Amino acid sequence: xxxxxxxxxxxxxxxxxxxxxxxxxxxxxxxxxxxxxxxxxxxxxxxxxxxxxxxxxxxxxxxxxxxxxxxxxxxxxxxxxxxxxxxxxxxxxxxxxxxxxxxxxxxxxxxxxxxxxxxxxxxxxxxxxxxxxxxxxxxxxxxxxxxxxxxxxxxxxxxxxxxxxxxxxxxxxxxxxxxxxxxxxxxxxxxxxxxxxxxxxxxxxxxxxxxxxxxxxxxxxxxxxxxxxxxxxxxxxxxxxxxxxxxxxxxxxxxxxxxxxxxxxxxxxxxxxxxxxxxxxx
Numbered sequence: 001x002x003x004x005x006x007x008x009x010x011x012x013x014x015x016x017x018x019x020x021x022x023x024x025x026x027x028x029x030x031x032x033x034x035x036x037x038x039x040x041x042x043x044x045x046x047x048x049x050x051x052x053x054x055x056x057x058x059x060x061x062x063x064x065x066x067x068x069x070x071x072x073x074x075x076x077x078x079x080x081x082x083x084x085x086x087x088x089x090x091x092x093x094x095x096x097x098x099x100x101x102x103x104x105x106x107x108x109x110x111x112x113x114x115x116x117x118x119x120x121x122x123x124x125x126x127x128x129x130x131x132x133x134x135x136x137x138x139x140x141x142x143x144x145x146x147x148x149x150x151x152x153x154x155x156x157x158x159x160x161x162x163x164x165x166x167x168x169x170x171x172x173x174x175x176x177x178x179x180x181x182x183x184x185x186x187x188x189x190x191x192x193x194x195x196x197x198x199x200x201x202x203x204x205x206x207x208x209x210x211x212x213x214x215x216x217x218x219x220x221x222x223x224x225x226x227x228x229x230x231x232x233x234x235x236x237x238x239x240x241x242x243x244x245x246x247x248x249x250x251x252x253x254x255x256x257x258x259x260x261x262x263x264x265x266x267x268x269x270x271x272x273x274x275x276x277x278x279x280x281x282x
Contacts, residue, residue, distance in 0.1 A: 073156025153180025
């Protein structure tokens with residue numbers, strides 16, 4: 001026997017109520033956890049060192065957001081911010097960062113952490129750079145010997161630091177001994193190792209890859225080699241499509257006491273020393 005009109009109408013009402021409940025539950029879930037992707041443009045050292053592999057899954061689990069990591073040189077990361085193609089920038093070129101803050105591209109710039117740059121080279125050290133206390137003088141010595149030096153040549157924070165050090169010498173690096181990889185830190189280290197050459201690297205990436213390289217730290221400890229990282233958000237007033245809430249959540253996560261404690265211990269068990277030193281709030 002078929003359903004009466006009242007039974008059919010009651011069925012439709014029940015379905016309508018069910019759909020409304022599903023919609024409301026979905027909406028509640030959307031407001032209680034992250035919504036949308038967060039694009040993080042960052043330097044290759046945070047990726048190559050393994051730090052982001054340690055931290056980002058934890059943030060995603062806690063927040064409900066999905067983070068898309070674009071690991072490029074700092075110059076390219078800053079350009080992504082300038083063009084509104086990222087939500088958050090994690091970079092290490094303070095002077096270049098300040099330009100974006102001054103022109104309104106970036107907001108909420110926060111000190112995050114630091115490590116240092118080192119000059120690495122072949123164990124035999126044909127240029128005689130080992131132990132030089134002045135990093136610029138060490139580069140000048142490498143140039144005098146025309147020993148192979150591999151530059152990133154990619155406008156990264158490391159490349160910017162290298163060029164600043166060359167500017168302190170009387171040398172304008174060029175010639176067959178001076179190579180530009182145009183690649184990230186890990187790839188540049190591998191090229192330097194294969195060619196028994198020298199390069200400037202952040203300590204974290206070198207330590208993370210040390211077992212695969214025929215390179216040693218030859219120059220370290222110079223105050224000018226300090227490597228400072230900041231995190232900042234792309235200005236949503238300038239780029240309305242930016243994920244403002246997600247970016248703020250990610251910046252808060254990185255600078256929280258819990259994450260800073262994780263950064264302080266990262267790498268110590270494997271490498272005998274931490275790869276980064278937390279600075280948030282200092």
